[in-house]
Amino acid sequence: xxxxxxxxxxxxxxxxxxxxxxxxxxxxxxxxxxxxxxxxxxxxxxxxxxxxxxxxxxxxxxxxxxxxxxxxxxxxxxxxxxxxxxxxxxxxxxxxxxxxxxxxxxxxxxxxxxxxxxxxxxxxxxxxxxxxxxxxxxxxxxxxxxxxxxxxxxxxxxxxxxxxxxxxxxxxxxxxxxxxxxxxxxxxxxxxxxxxxxxxxxxxxxxxxxxxxxxxxxxxxxxxxxxxxxxxxxxxxxxxxxxxxxxxxxxxxxxxxxxxxxxxxxxxxxxxxxxxxxxxxxxxxxxxxxxxxxxxxxxxxxxxxxxxxxxxxxxxxxxxxxxxxxxxxxxxxxxxxxxxxxxxxxxxxxxxxxxxxxxxxxxxxxxxxxxxxxxxxxxxxxxxxxxxxxxxxxxxxxxxxxxxxxxxxxxxxxxxxxxxxxxxxxxxxxxxxxxxxxxxxxxxxxxxxxxxxxxxxxxxxxxxxxxxxxxxxxxxxxxxxxxxxxxxxxxxxxxxxxxxxxxxxxxxxxxxxxxxxxxxxxxxxxxxxxxxxxxxxxxxxxxxxxxxxxxxxxxxxxxxxxxxxxxxxxxxxxxxxxxxxxxxxxxxxxxxxxxxxxxxxxxxxxxxxxxxxxxxxxxxxxxxxxxxxxxxxxxxxxxxxxxxxxxxxxxxxxxxxxxxxxxxxxxxxxxxxxxxxxxxxxxxxxxxxxxxxxxxxxxxxxxxxxxxxxxxxxxxxxxxxxxxxxxxxxxxxxxxxxxxxxxxxxxxxxxxxxxxxxxxxxxxxxxxxxxxxxx
Amino acid sequence: xxxxxxxxxxxxxxxxxxxxxxxxxxxxxxxxxxxxxxxxxxxxxxxxxxxxxxxxxxxxxxxxxxxxxxxxxxxxxxxxxxxxxxxxxxxxxxxxxxxxxxxxxxxxxxxxxxxxxxxxxxxxxxxxxxxxxxxxxxxxxxxxxxxxxxxxxxxxxxxxxxxxxxxxxxxxxxxxxxxxxxxxxxxxx
Numbered sequence: 001x002x003x004x005x006x007x008x009x010x011x012x013x014x015x016x017x018x019x020x021x022x023x024x025x026x027x028x029x030x031x032x033x034x035x036x037x038x039x040x041x042x043x044x045x046x047x048x049x050x051x052x053x054x055x056x057x058x059x060x061x062x063x064x065x066x067x068x069x070x071x072x073x074x075x076x077x078x079x080x081x082x083x084x085x086x087x088x089x090x091x092x093x094x095x096x097x098x099x100x101x102x103x104x105x106x107x108x109x110x111x112x113x114x115x116x117x118x119x120x121x122x123x124x125x126x127x128x129x130x131x132x133x134x135x136x137x138x139x140x141x142x143x144x145x146x147x148x149x150x151x152x153x154x155x156x157x158x159x160x161x162x163x164x165x166x167x168x169x170x171x172x173x174x175x176x177x178x179x180x181x182x183x184x185x186x187x188x189x190x191x192x193x194x195x196x197x198x199x200x201x202x203x204x205x206x207x208x209x210x211x212x213x214x215x216x217x218x219x220x221x222x223x224x225x226x227x228x229x230x231x232x233x234x235x236x237x238x239x240x241x242x243x244x245x246x247x248x249x250x251x252x253x254x255x256x257x258x259x260x261x262x263x264x265x266x267x268x269x270x271x272x273x274x275x276x277x278x279x280x281x282x283x284x285x286x287x288x289x290x291x292x293x294x295x296x297x298x299x300x301x302x303x304x305x306x307x308x309x310x311x312x313x314x315x316x317x318x319x320x321x322x323x324x325x326x327x328x329x330x331x332x333x334x335x336x337x338x339x340x341x342x343x344x345x346x347x348x349x350x351x352x353x354x355x356x357x358x359x360x361x362x363x364x365x366x367x368x369x370x371x372x373x374x375x376x377x378x379x380x381x382x383x384x385x386x387x388x389x390x391x392x393x394x395x396x397x398x399x400x401x402x403x404x405x406x407x408x409x410x411x412x413x414x415x416x417x418x419x420x421x422x423x424x425x426x427x428x429x430x431x432x433x434x435x436x437x438x439x440x441x442x443x444x445x446x447x448x449x450x451x452x453x454x455x456x457x458x459x460x461x462x463x464x465x466x467x468x469x470x471x472x473x474x475x476x477x478x479x480x481x482x483x484x485x486x487x488x489x490x491x492x493x494x495x496x497x498x499x500x501x502x503x504x505x506x507x508x509x510x511x512x513x514x515x516x517x518x519x520x521x522x523x524x525x526x527x528x529x530x531x532x533x534x535x536x537x538x539x540x541x542x543x544x545x546x547x548x549x550x551x552x553x554x555x556x557x558x559x560x561x562x563x564x565x566x567x568x569x570x571x572x573x574x575x576x577x578x579x580x581x582x583x584x585x586x587x588x589x590x591x592x593x594x595x596x597x598x599x600x601x602x603x604x605x606x607x608x609x610x611x612x613x614x615x616x617x618x619x620x621x622x623x624x625x626x627x628x629x630x631x632x633x634x635x636x637x638x639x640x641x642x643x644x645x646x647x648x649x650x651x652x653x654x655x656x657x658x659x660x661x662x663x664x665x666x667x668x669x670x671x672x673x674x675x676x677x678x679x680x681x682x683x684x685x686x687x688x689x690x691x692x693x694x695x696x697x698x699x700x701x702x703x704x705x706x707x708x709x710x711x712x713x714x715x716x717x718x719x720x721x722x723x724x725x726x727x728x729x730x731x732x733x734x735x736x737x738x739x740x741x742x743x744x745x746x747x748x749x750x751x752x753x754x755x756x757x758x759x760x761x762x763x764x765x766x767x768x769x770x771x772x773x774x775x
Numbered sequence: 776x777x778x779x780x781x782x783x784x785x786x787x788x789x790x791x792x793x794x795x796x797x798x799x800x801x802x803x804x805x806x807x808x809x810x811x812x813x814x815x816x817x818x819x820x821x822x823x824x825x826x827x828x829x830x831x832x833x834x835x836x837x838x839x840x841x842x843x844x845x846x847x848x849x850x851x852x853x854x855x856x857x858x859x860x861x862x863x864x865x866x867x868x869x870x871x872x873x874x875x876x877x878x879x880x881x882x883x884x885x886x887x888x889x890x891x892x893x894x895x896x897x898x899x900x901x902x903x904x905x906x907x908x909x910x911x912x913x914x915x916x917x918x919x920x921x922x923x924x925x926x927x928x929x930x931x932x933x934x935x936x937x938x939x940x941x942x943x944x945x946x947x948x949x950x951x952x953x954x955x956x957x958x959x960x961x962x963x964x
Contacts, residue, residue: 015876016876020872020873020876021876023873024847024873024876024877027846027847027873027877028846028877031846033843033846039879039880040876040877042881044875044876044881044884045881046881047878047879047880047881048814048816048834048880048881048882049816049818051834051879051880051881052816052818052830052832052834053818055832055937055944056785056818056830056832056946056948057949058821058823059949060823060828060830060948060949061824061948069784069787069917069920069930070782070920070921070922070926070930072917073906073907073912084904085900085901085904085906115800115801116800117797117800117909117912117913118912118913120912127912127913128793128912128913128914128915129793129797129913130791130793130913130915131791131792131793131795131796134793134796134797134800134913135796135800137800258789258790258791258915258916259791262791262793262915265789265791265915265916266915266916266917269787269789269915269916269917270917272787273786273787273917285820285827285829287789287790287791287829287831288789290819290820290827290828290829290830291786291789295827670790670791670792670793671792671796681806682796682799682805682806683796685806685811686792686795726820727820727821727822727827728820728827728829
């Protein structure tokens with residue numbers, strides 16, 4: 001932009017020199033372009049914005065949609081082919097910029113990746129790829145990538161490094177881990193991992209083979225709670241797999257699929273265009289909510305009350321599937337009794353969703369057949385995550401929408417891949433089970449009764465590191481996790497990590513967590529590694545090929561690092577001799593080898609509906625468990641219930657005087673993935689700053705204008721954000737996206753002491769805070 | 776041959792920004808070029824008759840019938856081709872930026888690395904090879920479609936349409952005066 005000149009009439013920025021402006025006006029006058037004069041007073045960005053506002057206009061009314069889409073381009077599948085237009089060799093692989101695994105094509109020219117695009121031969125992604133995936137090349141060749149193993153020279157966090165060889169790195173790791181184990185015992189070493197990147201199950205196998213406890217941010221507060229809840233009820237995961245092809249009603253529960261799981265967003269939008277009804281449950285007016293027929297704006301953290309309220313209406317109005325309940329549900333009588341507590345009036349009081357809306361939503365969902373539910377992360381981060389996910393699963397069950405066309409499907413992947421044998425849980429000793437941190441308090445996470453895992457409880461691990469009780473934790477070995485941003489209560493995590501004797505991190509970038517490490521290992525990004533990908537969140541009946549296309553620096557795949565380490569630590573026999581051998585093992589049930597998959601690109605089996613009719617549900621009663629006796633043995637309610645968040649305007653009558661606003665964190669943008677991708681300029685340009693959503697009423701009362709910097713405080717600490725004043729949020733609530741660095745990190749505020757029972761989720765979606773204008 | 780057009784279904788745009796990044800990759804528009812040929816603009820959330828609306832508007836060069844930008848170019852580098860495309864001749868462009876200021880829609884960009892201006896050409900090279908534009912391929916919401924005039928009629932039944940050169944916007948939210956193809960000025964405001 002020019003320093004001197006004419007300013008934009010909207011944003012006030014000088015954007016054109018006086019000389020040029022006069023030229024423009026003169027030409028406009030000469031050529032009689034008067035109607036457009038208004039545009040000349042605006043800078044380029046404001047002009048586009050002004051045009052968009054003008055065009056969409058203000059006389060809007062939702063009318064019946066009649067939309068048809070042109071057919072998407074479909075090509076034949078070639079795992080490797082030539083592109084004549086670009087002169088490139090094209091590899092079919094799986095994009096793993098997030099945890100989805102979407103079909104992607106990588107174009108290679110003279111040993112350089114020149115393009116990453118969607119795979120038009122894919123039945124799953126139909127040629128699309130999201131903004132994150134399309135920017136993968138920027139991550140691959142990012143100038144800050146870690147390319148060599150390094151050891152730390154200065155203080156923790158100082159950022160002084162020395163390049164070392166892989167040999168030296170492995171030798172140091174093995175020596176230090178051995179001496180720490182000898183000095184402080186086996187439990188003094190904790191393994192840590194990040195989000196699923198296709199190798200998390202292998203990491204778990206490594207941990208179990210090594211006999212060490214492990215943690216991950218995505219365990220107690222993402223995926224595990226909602227999956228464990230469903231497994232209690234249905235014996236499997238179904239609530240993540242809506243059948244968008246034929247569904248006629250969708251509930252999008254605490255989820256914004258086009259931002260978080262673009263491939264699910266694709267299905268959702270196709271169903272929406274076909275005319276399927278859409279009910280969105282979200283405290284924020286999200287992209288999905290803007291398309292919805294009905295938006296249930298609930299108080300953060302009250303999902304279970306809403307679900308139970310809907311169940312109350314469905315049961316009392318007799319809208320449930322009587323035949324299915326008689327044949328396939330266990331404990332309906334007790335359950336019917338329980339939901340009587342959740343009258344629409346009470347539900348309105350608790351959730352802030354108007355009574356009539358709860359009724360209407362319940363009736364729409366129960367009477368439109370088939371109907372599906374899409375749920376995601378937000379139900380994993382409240383005061384009782386197991387009850388929440390159980391009640392939502394029950395909603396699908398009692399309306400007879402489990403594993404039917406257009407409902408919620410039970411995955412076929414378990415038939416295609418040996419999921420249960422893979423993690424090597426059998427190697428864990430009795431002593432190890434007894435010593436695992438968080439075992440007594442969170443039996444579904446760290447106990448032997450857990451549905452998945454077992455994994456140690458993260459908050460208990462920090463506390464143990466800090467206090468040395470019940471035993472010292474001295475070393476952490478971590479793959480792919482930026483712990484200083486992802487876990488609640490950043491200060492506590494920082495203090496805990498500082499107390500370690502030895503800390504190893506394998507990552508792509510020098511993150512703040514890497515800065516604390518003693519040894520840093522350069523990990524491979526998705527284009528630099530092979531895999532057999534299977535992800536329920538993408539597709540429940542396909543296995544896909546991920547093939548390595550390039551090698552960078554001395555980066556190594558996580559699988560090969562773990563294999564080498566296992567060899568040097570002396571338990572190579574429990575791991576696989578090579579990556580290929582592991583892939584062959586994964587492919588066994590489908591009767592293929594990895595070499596064969598490389599030629600085929602994909603394996604799929606047709607979906608079998610209503611599998612329960614032949615084999616029952618995989619629960620103790622072989623039915624849907626509305627009532628669960630297993631929970632009584634953990635000292636817990638056998639029926640789902642609602643638990644008020646520990647910090648809430650209803651429960652914390654004292655705290656609320658000082659911290660009057662409910663804060664809900666998380667909420668994803670389409671261009672970032674958790675802590676990642678903020679260092680990619682073309683993506684950062686789209687979401688340059690952290691924006692906290694505040695209602696205009698609240699903002700006015702606090703003297704905050706749109707775009708002001710605000711300070712958000714909680715009893716744990718304070719952080720800063722830019723205010724985004726929007727009507728899309730309740731006046732009593734503020735929404736702050738998570739995972740931003742430094743002073744913008746909302747986890748500085750978050751409590752991690754008060755965790756959900758049974759599984760130990762931090763209540764990241766429903767705490768209290770106060771907001772003020774900075775300065 | 777009937778020229779295909781780009782149909783933008785505003786109902787279906789879900790602001791995933793895939794079109795933007797796909798465009799940048801296809802045309803080599805690095806961050807340094809400061810060129811965002813394709814942009815998704817958000818309007819709202821705003822309350823209209825007690826109902827919240829949030830709309831997402833993908834904008835690109837519309838290939839206007841009477842390109843305003845061409846009036847401003849002092850060296851006549853911008854021309855309207857017979858097939859409807861508006862093209863900037865890279866060899867003639869001097870980088871004076873008058874077209875950047877002159878485009879009413881903010882769709883022309885000055886490429887800081889090349890020193891000349893550039894804009895969407897509907898992925899000419901892809902079209903040449905019989906492939907639709909990259910934004911269309913990657914659109915997750917299915918809002919962008921590259922269709923012939925006949926298909927356009929089938930898909931939209933000709934209603935709720937706004938034509939901008941080779942780009943048609945369609946939205947079921949509009950209450951339109953004229954039910955057939957509309958111009959910006961014809962709409963009720």
